[in-house]
Amino acid sequence: MDKVLLHIEHLTKRYDKDTVALRDVSIDFKEGDFVVVIGPSGAGKSTLIRCINRMIDATDGKILFDGQEISGARGQKLRVLRSEIGMVFQNYNLIGRVNVVKNVLYGRLGHMPLWKSLLGKYSREERKAAFALLEKVGLKDQAYKRADALSGGQMQRVGICRALIQEPKLLLADEPIASLDPKSAEIVMEQMHDITSERGLTCIVNLHQVDFARRYASRIVGIRDGQVVFDGAPDELTDEMTAFIYQGKEHEMKLKESGPSRQVSVKKVVVQNG
Numbered sequence: 001m002d003k004v005l006l007h008i009e010h011l012t013k014r015y016d017k018d019t020v021a022l023r024d025v026s027i028d029f030k031e032g033d034f035v036v037v038i039g040p041s042g043a044g045k046s047t048l049i050r051c052i053n054r055m056i057d058a059t060d061g062k063i064l065f066d067g068q069e070i071s072g073a074r075g076q077k078l079r080v081l082r083s084e085i086g087m088v089f090q091n092y093n094l095i096g097r098v099n100v101v102k103n104v105l106y107g108r109l110g111h112m113p114l115w116k117s118l119l120g121k122y123s124r125e126e127r128k129a130a131f132a133l134l135e136k137v138g139l140k141d142q143a144y145k146r147a148d149a150l151s152g153g154q155m156q157r158v159g160i161c162r163a164l165i166q167e168p169k170l171l172l173a174d175e176p177i178a179s180l181d182p183k184s185a186e187i188v189m190e191q192m193h194d195i196t197s198e199r200g201l202t203c204i205v206n207l208h209q210v211d212f213a214r215r216y217a218s219r220i221v222g223i224r225d226g227q228v229v230f231d232g233a234p235d236e237l238t239d240e241m242t243a244f245i246y247q248g249k250e251h252e253m254k255l256k257e258s259g260p261s262r263q264v265s266v267k268k269v270v271v272q273n274g
């Protein structure tokens with residue numbers, strides 16, 4: 001599969017005159033790819049995802065999603081585009097007092113007319129799909145529990161089901177495992193990777209854990225200070241390149257905090273953040 005699903009051209013995002021979060025980023029994402037975007041905190045990873053799903057407007061540049069311009073989309077067109085892009089969040093964004101299967105079904109709201117969504121009228125097919133997804137991530141027997149009774153890892157797996165029931169063409173995940181212990185993180189990454197590759201679904205995941213990026217990505221993109229400084233296969237990401245990517249703002253901050261000693265190993269900084 002070589003079709004370009006997402007085409008980004010000269011994308012710049014300036015929050016204010018001193019904060020340029022993305023600088024002239026041009027990059028294509030192909031259908032079926034599992035891309036992991038790495039980079040230190042403050043590099044611009046979340047900003048990139050927010051521009052793609054139009055949570056924020058880019059300052060400059062163009063984003064084409066499946067041939068359609070996202071950047072200028074409004075109203076109904078924007079609604080349709082958004083329904084085709086699934087999101088997975090660091091803090092899961094579930095409704096805690098609502099049960100698990102309902103949380104999954106909320107992923108269908110973008111496809112329903114407002115009156116139906118207000119009545120919570122889901123079709124039999126939608127309910128079946130919700131249970132099938134929960135079974136896939138090993139949470140079928142938790143379907144009627146309140147979401148806030150689950151562990152963090154389980155909540156994130158519910159978050160993945162909610163994004164997938166939307167039947168998106170693109171799945172975006174912003175630091176999906178940053179709040180999880182290593183074992184839960186592994187399960188979440190494993191499931192997200194396996195389910196999306198089974199479906200040939202394109203996935204862009206922001207992570208700061210380089211080890212996870214290496215393990216699951218079909219392609220790794222390194223961002224530093226708002227610019228793409230690496231774009232390649234996992235085995236092309238050398239330790240030197242990793243060090244270079246992470247010599248961004250965070251590295252400078254750590255160096256400042258740790259005083260005049262310039263001997264701080266960059267690799268160590270990466271591990272500390274992972």
Ligand SMILES: Nc1ncnc2c1ncn2[C@@H]1O[C@H](COP(=O)(O)OP(=O)(O)O)[C@@H](O)[C@H]1O
Nearest residue numbers: 015019021039040041042043044045046047048
């Ligand atoms: N809403 C905002 N207002 C102003 N500056 C922001 C905002 N969001 C992010 N930034 C700044 O933009 C830069 C990139 O941030 P972000 O995209 O969150 O990076 P990352 O996700 O890689 O940590 C940082 O300097 C950050 O402080």
Ligand SMILES: [Mg+2]
Nearest residue numbers: 045046047175
């Ligand atoms: Mg971020």
